[in-house]
Amino acid sequence: MANPSILILAGDGIGPEVMAEVKKIIGWFGTKRGVTFDVTEDLVGGCAYDAHGTPLTDATMAKAQEVDAVLLGAVGGPKYDVLDFSVKPERGLLRLRKEMDLFSNLRPAQCFDALADFSSLKKDVVAGLDIVIVRELTSGVYFGEPRGIFTEGNERVGINTQRYTESEIARVARSAFELARRRNNKVCSMEKANVMESGILWRQVVQEVHDKEYADVELTHMYADAGAMQLCRWPKQFDVIVTDNLFGDLLSDMAAMLTGSLGMLPSASLGLPMENGRPKALYEPVHGSAPDIAGQGKANPIACVLSFAMALRYSFDMGDEAARVEKAVEKVLADGVRTADLMGPEGGVPVSTSQMGDAIIAALDASL
Ligand SMILES: NC(=O)c1ccc[n+]([C@@H]2O[C@H](COP(=O)([O-])OP(=O)(O)OC[C@H]3O[C@@H](n4cnc5c(N)ncnc54)[C@H](O)[C@@H]3O)[C@@H](O)[C@H]2O)c1
Ligand SMILES: CC(C)[C@H](C(=O)O)[C@@H](O)C(=O)O
Numbered sequence: 001m002a003n004p005s006i007l008i009l010a011g012d013g014i015g016p017e018v019m020a021e022v023k024k025i026i027g028w029f030g031t032k033r034g035v036t037f038d039v040t041e042d043l044v045g046g047c048a049y050d051a052h053g054t055p056l057t058d059a060t061m062a063k064a065q066e067v068d069a070v071l072l073g074a075v076g077g078p079k080y081d082v083l084d085f086s087v088k089p090e091r092g093l094l095r096l097r098k099e100m101d102l103f104s105n106l107r108p109a110q111c112f113d114a115l116a117d118f119s120s121l122k123k124d125v126v127a128g129l130d131i132v133i134v135r136e137l138t139s140g141v142y143f144g145e146p147r148g149i150f151t152e153g154n155e156r157v158g159i160n161t162q163r164y165t166e167s168e169i170a171r172v173a174r175s176a177f178e179l180a181r182r183r184n185n186k187v188c189s190m191e192k193a194n195v196m197e198s199g200i201l202w203r204q205v206v207q208e209v210h211d212k213e214y215a216d217v218e219l220t221h222m223y224a225d226a227g228a229m230q231l232c233r234w235p236k237q238f239d240v241i242v243t244d245n246l247f248g249d250l251l252s253d254m255a256a257m258l259t260g261s262l263g264m265l266p267s268a269s270l271g272l273p274m275e276n277g278r279p280k281a282l283y284e285p286v287h288g289s290a291p292d293i294a295g296q297g298k299a300n301p302i303a304c305v306l307s308f309a310m311a312l313r314y315s316f317d318m319g320d321e322a323a324r325v326e327k328a329v330e331k332v333l334a335d336g337v338r339t340a341d342l343m344g345p346e347g348g349v350p351v352s353t354s355q356m357g358d359a360i361i362a363a364l365d366a367s368l
C-alpha cells in the first residue's frame with residue numbers, strides 16, 4: 001500500500017521555524033516506528049507571492065487537493081501589508097480552506113498540568129481544561145457577498161456580508177455533535193441571535209439537527225459575547241463549542257490563552273471524506289507568523305507539533321501514535337522545558353525552538 005501523503009506548506013515568519021521541528025518528528029516516525037510518509041513541500045502566503053506573484057498557485061492548490069493531509073505553518077507579515085487585498089498572504093490560506101471545503105475547524109484548548117500556574121487566569125479555573133471549539137471555516141462574513149470598499153456619495157463604505165445557508169450550519173453542527181459523542185456529550189452553540197438574522201437561523205438549525213439526530217447530546221445556546229465572558233469566567237463548563245467563522249476566530253485566540261500561550265494551540269480543518277475514506281484535511285497551529293519574534297529561534301513549536309498529532313489521529317487513523325506525541329509534549333513540559341512564551345515573571349532560561357523540538361524527540365525516544 002502507498003505511504004500516506006503529506007503536503008507541507010510552511011509559509012512565512014515563524015512558520016518554517018516551527019515546521020522544521022515537525023519535520024524532525026516525521027523523520028523520527030520513519031526511523032523509529034517504521035511509519036513513512038510521502039512528504040512534498042511547497043509555498044503558500046508571502047513566500048509564494050515573492051516567488052510567483054500569488055499567495056497560492058493553481059499547481060499548489062491542485063497538490064493540496066490530492067494529498068491525504070496538508071500541514072501548514074503560518075502566513076503573513078508586515079512586509080506584505082502594502083499588497084493589494086487580492087494577493088495578500090492570508091488569501092492563500094483562505095483559498096485552501098474554501099476550495100478544499102474544510103468546513104469543520106477543530107481547535108482544542110487543553111491546559112497541560114505543568115502550565116496551569118502559568119495561565120493569566122487562576123490555576124483552579126484552567127487546571128484540567130479540555131475543550132474543543134468547532135469553528136465553521138468556509139462561509140460566513142469571511143466569504144459572504146457583497147463585499148468590498150465602495151464609494152457612496154462623497155465617502156467610502158466598507159462592506160462584508162454575514163451569510164449562512166441552512167446546509168452550511170447543519171453540516172458543522174453535525175460534526176460538533178459527532179465529536180461531543182466521543183467526548184463528554186455536551187455542545188454549546190454560540191451566535192448573536194439577539195441582533196443578527198443569521199444568528200437566529202444558526203440557532204434554529206442547530207436545534208433542529210439536535211432534535212432530529214442527536215437528542216442524546218446535551219445542547220445549550222449562548223450569545224457569543226456572553227460566551228466569551230463565560231470562557232474567561234469558568235471555561236471548564238464547556239465540552240464542545242460550535243460557532244461561526246468570525247466568532248470562532250476570536251474565541252479560539254481567547255481559548256489559547258487559557259492554555260498558557262498562543263504557541264500551544266493546534267487545529268484540524270476537516271472536509272468531506274475523499275475516495276479513500278479519509279477526510280480532506282489541513283492541519284495548522286492557531287497562531288500566525290509572529291513577525292515580532294520571527295528569525296530569532298524563539299517560537300514555540302508545540303502548536304505545530306500538536307497539529308501533526310491531530311493529523312495522525314484524524315487523517316491517518318493512528319490514534320496511539322498521536323497520543324504518543326501528545327504525551328511526549330506533556331513530559332517535556334512537566335520536565336520544565338520552556339520556550340520564551342512559556343516563561344513566567346520569575347524568569348529562567350528559555351530553550352530555543354529547535355531545543356524544544358529536540359526535547360520532544362528525546363521524550364519520544366523514551367516512550368519506546
Ligand atoms: N493561520 C495563519 O497562518 C495565521 C493565523 C493568525 C495570524 N496570521 C497572520 O500572522 C501575522 C501576524 O499576526 P498577529 O501578530 O496578529 O498574530 P500572531 O499569532 O502571529 O502573534 C500574536 C502574538 O503571539 C505570539 N506568538 C504567536 N505564535 C507564537 C509561538 N508559536 N511561539 C511564541 N509566541 C507566539 C507572537 O510573538 C505575538 O506576540 C498577520 O499577517 C496575520 O494575518 C496567520
Ligand atoms: C490568517 C487568518 C486568515 C486566519 C483567520 O482569520 O481565519 C487566522 O487568524 C486563523 O485563526 O486561522
Ligand SMILES: [Mg+2]
Nearest residue numbers: 249250253286
Ligand atoms: Mg485567528
